[in-house]
Amino acid sequence: MFSNIDWDIILRSLPYLFFDGMRFTVILTILATAGGIVIGTILALLRLSNIPGLSHVAGFYVNLIRSMPLVLVIFWFFFLVPYIGQWITGSDRPIQVGAFYSALVTFTLFEAAYFCEIMRAGIQSISRGQQQAAQALGMSYPTTMGYIILPQAFRNMVPVLLTQTIILFQDTSLVYVISVTDFLGAASKIAQRDGRLVEMYLFAAVVYFVISLVASHGVRRLQHRIAIIR
Amino acid sequence: MSANGSAMITITDVSKWYGKTQVLNKCTTEIAKGEVVVVCGPSGSGKSTLIKCVNGLEPFDEGNIVVDGISVGDPKTKLPKLRARIGMVFQHFELFPHLSVIRNLSLAQIKVLGRDEKAALANGMRLLDRVGLHEHAAKFPGQLSGGQQQRVAIARALAMDPIAMLFDEPTSALDPEMIKEVLDVMVALAKDGMTMIVVTHEMGFARQVANRVVFMDKGDIVEDAPTAEFFAKPRSERAQTFLSKILAH
Numbered sequence: 185m186f187s188n189i190d191w192d193i194i195l196r197s198l199p200y201l202f203f204d205g206m207r208f209t210v211i212l213t214i215l216a217t218a219g220g221i222v223i224g225t226i227l228a229l230l231r232l233s234n235i236p237g238l239s240h241v242a243g244f245y246v247n248l249i250r251s252m253p254l255v256l257v258i259f260w261f262f263f264l265v266p267y268i269g270q271w272i273t274g275s276d277r278p279i280q281v282g283a284f285y286s287a288l289v290t291f292t293l294f295e296a297a298y299f300c301e302i303m304r305a306g307i308q309s310i311s312r313g314q315q316q317a318a319q320a321l322g323m324s325y326p327t328t329m330g331y332i333i334l335p336q337a338f339r340n341m342v343p344v345l346l347t348q349t350i351i352l353f354q355d356t357s358l359v360y361v362i363s364v365t366d367f368l369g370a371a372s373k374i375a376q377r378d379g380r381l382v383e384m385y386l387f388a389a390v391v392y393f394v395i396s397l398v399a400s401h402g403v404r405r406l407q408h409r410i411a412i413i414r
Numbered sequence: 415m416s417a418n419g420s421a422m423i424t425i426t427d428v429s430k431w432y433g434k435t436q437v438l439n440k441c442t443t444e445i446a447k448g449e450v451v452v453v454c455g456p457s458g459s460g461k462s463t464l465i466k467c468v469n470g471l472e473p474f475d476e477g478n479i480v481v482d483g484i485s486v487g488d489p490k491t492k493l494p495k496l497r498a499r500i501g502m503v504f505q506h507f508e509l510f511p512h513l514s515v516i517r518n519l520s521l522a523q524i525k526v527l528g529r530d531e532k533a534a535l536a537n538g539m540r541l542l543d544r545v546g547l548h549e550h551a552a553k554f555p556g557q558l559s560g561g562q563q564q565r566v567a568i569a570r571a572l573a574m575d576p577i578a579m580l581f582d583e584p585t586s587a588l589d590p591e592m593i594k595e596v597l598d599v600m601v602a603l604a605k606d607g608m609t610m611i612v613v614t615h616e617m618g619f620a621r622q623v624a625n626r627v628v629f630m631d632k633g634d635i636v637e638d639a640p641t642a643e644f645f646a647k648p649r650s651e652r653a654q655t656f657l658s659k660i661l662a663h
Contacts (some may be wrong), residue, residue, distance in 0.1 A: 314508055316504070318522075319494070319497060320469060320501075320504075321521075321574060322495065327526070339512060412554075
């Protein structure tokens with residue numbers, strides 16, 4: 185198996201692996217994280233609100249998504265997004281969204297459920313006294329959340345949020361099920377085409393490992409820098 | 415009720431339940447403009463709950479509270495607007511730990527009162543000066559001692575130009591050597607004519623500046639008397655027992 189290893193194949197395929205594959209992986213990770221945090225935070229606020237209907241709807245959504253395998257959700261959204269698009273725009277036929285946007289919508293909405301739970305824990309980690317102090321100063325709900333509670337909740341949760349992002353970075357490889365080429369997909373294609381499975385999959389593993397390791401070290405250092413002085 | 419007559423805060427027959435437990439029972443009292451009222455009583459007597467009802471942080475089930483002509487219990491009352499005019503100081507300071515001291519003082523001025531940044535900062539610095547913490551403006555709350563934090567909290571409340579101040583056990587979470595610096599600020603405030611309701615066990619403070627003392631027990635206002643009268647001879651047995659215990663130590 186290791187008798188005729190050709191490491192040169194890696195060098196030759198680097199541009200394709202990184203400019204096509206990794207570019208997609210990184211863009212999808214960043215956009216889905218950003219969107220997921222925004223929507224997740226809104227979901228968390230809804231869940232914690234005492235508006236009966238909305239808090240239940242948000243809770244149901246989060247629990248539903250979190251109890252499904254990601255692959256299944258990717259399939260569902262791939263088939264459903266065109267119809268959701270049709271419903272939103274009121275068009276008379278399903279909207280063709282393309283695999284990238286389909287994947288983006290899926291990962292954003294999927295991650296939102298997880299970020300919701302992280303932000304909910306973050307908001308609940310801030311003492312009730314902080315909210316009372318803000319209210320006592322006459323601050324409205326949006327001001328209290330925007331300037332007092334969420335900044336503190338966010339800071340407390342940054343390590344968990346970024347850890348979730350690192351998991352998402354790895355999970356994006358599941359887009360292969362809807363025939364989108366991410367980093368792993370690119371490596372896989374070359375591996376199949378040239379029969380260089382060992383080289384390509386080893387290299388892919390090393391790249392995922394190095395990036396995740398560097399990222400989690402970065403998280404730890406960032407954690408010290410932004411910690412609130414107590 | 416007091417010399418100048420006009421009631422700033424009127425509390426009438428206020429009752430409140432947590433589930434089946436009654437925490438306030440037909441509490442009635444009145445605080446005139448410029449008056450300083452100390453509320454004392456054993457823990458769990460409802461004193462903190464009562465003053466949190468005054469600015470609507472705690473809802474109440476029956477009765478009425480009127481602050482400067484505005485009914486707190488009225489659903490049409492804009493509570494944030496009312497709260498902006500009543501300063502509140504908490505037992506655990508509740509400074510915003512992610513904001514510098516001066517931002518703690520300026521944020522609500524800007525976001526709630528609509529003051530511009532420059533005016534808010536200037537006013538904030540003036541009040542920090544007043545509580546003797548001018549040089550700590552750029553620090554974060556976590557870098558200050560408990561006593562300093564509580565003085566910042568008082569300055570933060572004053573920055574809103576309140577018509578009255580509520581103090582919820584402001585010295586209970588402090589080390590003994592820091593209590594005086596906070597009480598000194600409060601005494602100065604009282605002497606400046608601020609209307610104050612102070613929940614505290616500091617009887618020295620009560621003697622020095624309070625016009626009246628309200629004694630609560632198990633959700634009842636048991637005694638409501640001018641300070642001298644209260645300390646000379648409380649009418650109720652419950653207040654006598656409480657007083658003898660608290661003065662003995």
